[in-house]
Amino acid sequence: MAEHTRAGAGTRPIxxxxxxxxxxxxxxxxxxxxxxxxxxxxxxxxxxxxYLFQDLPxxxxxxxxxxxxxxxxxxxxxxxxxxxxxxxxxxxxxxxxTPGIMGFDAVFMAIQVFTVFALGPVVLVATPxxxxxxxxxxxxxxxxxxxxxxxxxxxxxxxxxIVLAGLVLGTVFRSITAFLQRLLDPDTFAxxxxxxxxSFTSVxxxxxxxxxxxxxxxxxxxxxxxxxxxxxxLGEAPAIGLGVEHRRVVMHVIVVVAVLVGASTALVxxxxxxxxxxxxxxxxxxxxxxSRSLPAAVLIGLIALVGGQWxxxxxxxFATELPVVIEFLGGVVFIALVLAGRAR
Amino acid sequence: MIxxxxxxxxxxxxxxxxxxxxxxxxxxxxxxxxxxxxxSTLLCSIGRLIRADAGRVVVGGLDVATTRSRDLARRxxxxxxxxxxxxRLSVEELVGFxxxxxxxxxxSVHDRARIENALDLLGLEPVRGRxxxxxxxxxxxxxxxxxxxxxxxxxxxxxxxxxxxxxRHAVELMRLLTRLVTQRDLRIxxxxxxxxxxxxxxxxxxxMREGRVVAQGSVEQVITVEQLxxxxxxxxxxxxxxGRRIVLWE
Ligand SMILES: Nc1ncnc2c1ncn2[C@@H]1O[C@H](COP(=O)(O)OP(=O)(O)O)[C@@H](O)[C@H]1O
Ligand SMILES: [Mg+2]
Numbered sequence: 001m002a003e004h005t006r007a008g009a010g011t012r013p014i015x016x017x018x019x020x021x022x023x024x025x026x027x028x029x030x031x032x033x034x035x036x037x038x039x040x041x042x043x044x045x046x047x048x049x050x051y052l053f054q055d056l057p058x059x060x061x062x063x064x065x066x067x068x069x070x071x072x073x074x075x076x077x078x079x080x081x082x083x084x085x086x087x088x089x090x091x092x093x094x095x096x097x098t099p100g101i102m103g104f105d106a107v108f109m110a111i112q113v114f115t116v117f118a119l120g121p122v123v124l125v126a127t128p129x130x131x132x133x134x135x136x137x138x139x140x141x142x143x144x145x146x147x148x149x150x151x152x153x154x155x156x157x158x159x160x161x162i163v164l165a166g167l168v169l170g171t172v173f174r175s176i177t178a179f180l181q182r183l184l185d186p187d188t189f190a191x192x193x194x195x196x197x198x199s200f201t202s203v204x205x206x207x208x209x210x211x212x213x214x215x216x217x218x219x220x221x222x223x224x225x226x227x228x229x230x231x232x233x234l235g236e237a238p239a240i241g242l243g244v245e246h247r248r249v250v251m252h253v254i255v256v257v258a259v260l261v262g263a264s265t266a267l268v269x270x271x272x273x274x275x276x277x278x279x280x281x282x283x284x285x286x287x288x289x290x291s292r293s294l295p296a297a298v299l300i301g302l303i304a305l306v307g308g309q310w311x312x313x314x315x316x317x318f319a320t321e322l323p324v325v326i327e328f329l330g331g332v333v334f335i336a337l338v339l340a341g342r343a344r
Numbered sequence: 345m346i347x348x349x350x351x352x353x354x355x356x357x358x359x360x361x362x363x364x365x366x367x368x369x370x371x372x373x374x375x376x377x378x379x380x381x382x383x384s385t386l387l388c389s390i391g392r393l394i395r396a397d398a399g400r401v402v403v404g405g406l407d408v409a410t411t412r413s414r415d416l417a418r419r420x421x422x423x424x425x426x427x428x429x430x431x432r433l434s435v436e437e438l439v440g441f442x443x444x445x446x447x448x449x450x451x452s453v454h455d456r457a458r459i460e461n462a463l464d465l466l467g468l469e470p471v472r473g474r475x476x477x478x479x480x481x482x483x484x485x486x487x488x489x490x491x492x493x494x495x496x497x498x499x500x501x502x503x504x505x506x507x508x509x510x511x512r513h514a515v516e517l518m519r520l521l522t523r524l525v526t527q528r529d530l531r532i533x534x535x536x537x538x539x540x541x542x543x544x545x546x547x548x549x550x551x552m553r554e555g556r557v558v559a560q561g562s563v564e565q566v567i568t569v570e571q572l573x574x575x576x577x578x579x580x581x582x583x584x585x586x587g588r589r590i591v592l593w594e
Contacts, residue, residue, distance in 0.1 A: 093430035231444050233431050237393045237424055242495070243417030243445040288431040 033286040033296075040285075040299035047307045054314065071306065073203035073268055076211050078278075078301035080264035083219065084257045085275030086282065086290070086297050090233045091253050095283065096337045097162065098275040103170025104261045105270035107147070108140045110173040110180075116188060117180045129206055133266055137214075140265075141258040148254055199321055200268055200309065207267055214263050218256045225249050229290040271323055273330025278304065280333055345369065346390060346499065346533065351399035353385050360385040361396070362555030371547030372525050373533045376566075378576050381552040383535045384425050384503050390533070391422030391501045403499055417445035421492040425503040425535070427484070429476060435487045436472045439463055442494025462494040465520055467513075481508035489517065493524075500524075502534045506541065514538075518545045543567045543589040551575050563589060 031039070052067050085098045099105070115136065147169075181189055222229075228244045232253075240246050264271070282296035308322045346368040353361040360382045375383045388394040390401050392408040401408045403420050421442070429438075439462050443455045463472055466486040476484050485508050492500060500521075506514045522545055524530040536542045542549055542563070549566040551559040553575055559566045567589045572580035579594035 095430075227444070231441060234441065235428070235430055237388075238427075238429075238441075240393055240413060241391065241417065241422050242441060243412075243414035245413050288433075 033289075033292045036285050037292060037296055037299070040296060040303065044299045044302045044306075047303055047310060051306050051310045054310075069203055069205055069208070070200050070309070072208050072212075073200050074305040074309070075302060076208070076215055077200070077264050077268055077271070078305055079219070079298050080215050080260040081271060081275045082278050082282075082297035082301040083294055084260035084264075085279040086293050087222075087229070087253050088257050088275075089279060090229060090290070091250050092162065093233070093235050094162075095280060096276065096334065097166060098273075098279070099257055099261045100270065100272040100275055101170070101334070102148070102162075102166035103173055104144055104148075104258065105265045105272070106170045106173035106177070107144050108136075108262055108265040109270060110177045111140050111143065112136060113177045113180045117184060120188075129204060130210060133207055133210065137259070137262045137266060140262045141255070144258040144262070145255055148258075149251065199323070200305065201321070203267060211263050211267050214259060218259045218263075221252070222256060225252060226290070229253075230288070233288055233290075269323075271327065273327050273334055274301070274304075274323070275330075276337075277326065277330040277333050280337065345402075345404065346531070347400075347402045348386075348390065349400040349402075351386070351389055351396050351401060353382075353389055353394060353396050355385075359555045361389060363399070364555070364557055365399075366550065366557050366560060368531075368533055368550070369548055370525075370529075370531050372521055372545060373531075373548045373550060374542040374546035375533065375535045375550045375552060376539060376542050376575070377552035377558075382555040383552050385555075386552065387501050387503050387533065387535055388422070388424065391420060392416065393422060393424065414445055417495065417497075419497050420499040420501065421495040421497045422501040423488055423492045423503060423505065425507070427488050432475055432477060434473055434475055435468055435479070435483075435490075436463070438476060438487050439468075439490045439494050442491040442496075445495060458494050458496055462490040465493060466490040467516070482510060482513055485509060486513065486517070498529070498531060500530055500532045502532070504535050504537055506536070506538065514541070521545070539567065539572070539591040540589075543591065567591065 048071065051071060052064065056063060081100075085100075088099050088102075089095055089097065115132075228239075228249050231239045231242050231244050232246075232249060234242075236246055278297045278301040279293075281300050282293045285300075286292040286296045304326060305322065308325060312322055312325070348364050348366050351361055351364045352359065362382070364386060375387065377383050385394060389396045390403065390408070392401070392413070395409075403416070406416060406419065408416060408420075436459070439459050440455075442462065443458060446455070463469055466489055468483070468486060468490055471479060471483055476487060479487065485505065489502065489505055492502070502521075505517060509517060518541060521530075521532050521534065525532060525547075536546075546563060549559075549561065549563055550557055551566055551571060558575065559571050567582060569580055569582050572582070572591060581592040581594065583590045583592060
């Protein structure tokens with residue numbers, strides 16, 4: 001490129017305004033984003049240790065193994081939901097929509113129930129879990145990617161229209177699920193009913209490793225576009241203007257989001273408002289830069305899940321499933337955000 | 345040089361840009377015309393923010409449809425008429441994004457210098473740490489222009505950048521643009537609402553109506569009673585004050 005006349009030489013500034021002593025306008029919070037992420041990491045590590053090792057009986061092998069399984073499930077869900085929510089909000093340029101609210105997991109549930117309905121409960125027993133898991137994931141991700149690609153690309157939809165579309169789609173798929181369930185015999189119904197509620201305490205052990213591999217692969221695929229993510233958050237036109245290959249990158253992100261939501265839903269079941277909760281707490285704590293908001297969202301999710309489970313189990317001694325509590329909190333945040341009009 | 349070849353863009357039944365073939369020279373080019381003439385659509389098509397339905401755009405020898413977006417972003421900066429951000433950013437952070445096409449994270453010495461220079465040129469020093477949603481419309485507008493400048497390109501496309509600016513800042517921005525043309529050899533295309541501003545600062549004026557370019561030439565050729573009365577379908581008068589053209593409406 002041609003060498004231009006650089007810097008201020010001879011170019012007078014517009015309105016130099018109050019010339020001095022204005023740098024104090026810059027804000028320097030006591031704890032920077034880096035320190036806050038470190039703090040979150042320490043808290044998360046503490047909660048993890050507490051959950052794993054507190055009150056282990058003398059015959060510790062079995063309880064530790066059980067706790068480890070639950071913990072692994074929570075870790076994977078915290079990563080999948082935290083990352084997918086932040087990314088989804090980046091590409092849709094909003095703070096209140098999440099894959100859960102947009103009905104991603106409802107689609108997944110509908111497909112699961114439809115599979116059982118169409119092929120009968122024997123498939124659940126006869127097919128190796130890994131195979132049905134893989135087939136379901138591919139089906140669901142493909143469907144979701146197609147649906148939301150069609151919904152989001154190449155049109156400028158009002159946020160309210162998108163929220164409405166999401167709620168309608170979610171409701172439609174949930175209704176289909178409910179309808180199909182009614183047609184099932186009681187035994188099959190019980191199996192399917194189990195799928196419809198999130199549960200961390202009954203994670204299928206054989207799915208942990210494949211889920212972990214899938215989640216890691218999805219994260220790794222983000223590496224080449226990591227610098228584009230922040231720019232994407234400015235919105236479509238500014239991102240294109242700054243040189244992001246918008247369509248390609250958004251498509252990539254939609255696939256990653258669908259895979260992550262699919263992995264999480266297949267492992268523990270649907271969680272609707274959890275992502276909203278962790279993403280918004282993360283933005284408030286560390287801002288919107290992805291190198292910060294992604295790890296922060298994951299850590300906050302981990303603290304909420306493990307800390308919450310620990311609190312319910314060992315402090316309150318309740319048998320309540322944690323997702324109920326977290327969904328309630330997330331729902332409150334959702335309403336607060338809508339009321340506060342911070343949708344944009 | 346910017347060239348378009350039979351550029352066409354439709355929005356449903358409306359032909360927003362209708363078979364436009366033009367060549368925009370160096371210096372500062374002003375695009376004028378009534379509301380809905382297709383000025384923004386033409387500018388955004390040139391800046392590849394909108395995909396044209398037909399035709400071609402070449403900017404500095406690069407076909408905007410086939411050149412890598414990143415390569416283009418190093419040569420061409422474009423600012424739309426409306427700019428809403430979905431996230432909360434400070435002025436400084438926004439301007440820093442202008443360094444993205446150059447692979448900078450905004451923290452290298454060269455990047456810092458470009459960002460400081462852009463902040464300085466737009467008079468944003470006093471508000472550099474403020475969040476955009478805490479600024480006046482005019483300050484925000486200037487912040488977006490500063491981001492485009494930090495992009496350090498050869499071509500700059502601006503859509504009604506004087507929106508929200510008070511007379512002082514409007515005049516200062518236009519003076520800055522003319523300085524950039526002479527000192528940095530920047531080629532600038534700017535959609536202008538105010539014809540007197542166009543008459544005062546433009547090297548070349550392009551008049552659009554109903555998606556077509558109806559006139560192109562120097563201020564003397566385009567800012568005339570006949571052209572303007574036709575273009576805006578309102579009788580115009582053109583006066584000379586201190587050697588400049590001033591447009592009055594009947
Ligand atoms: N996104 C859009 N959808 C539908 N029509 C549009 C859209 N953008 C522009 N138009 C129409 O295209 C025409 C040209 O618009 P525009 O380029 O914004 O005009 P100008 O900038 O000259 O006022 C107008 O009739 C406008 O209504
Ligand atoms: Mg316009």
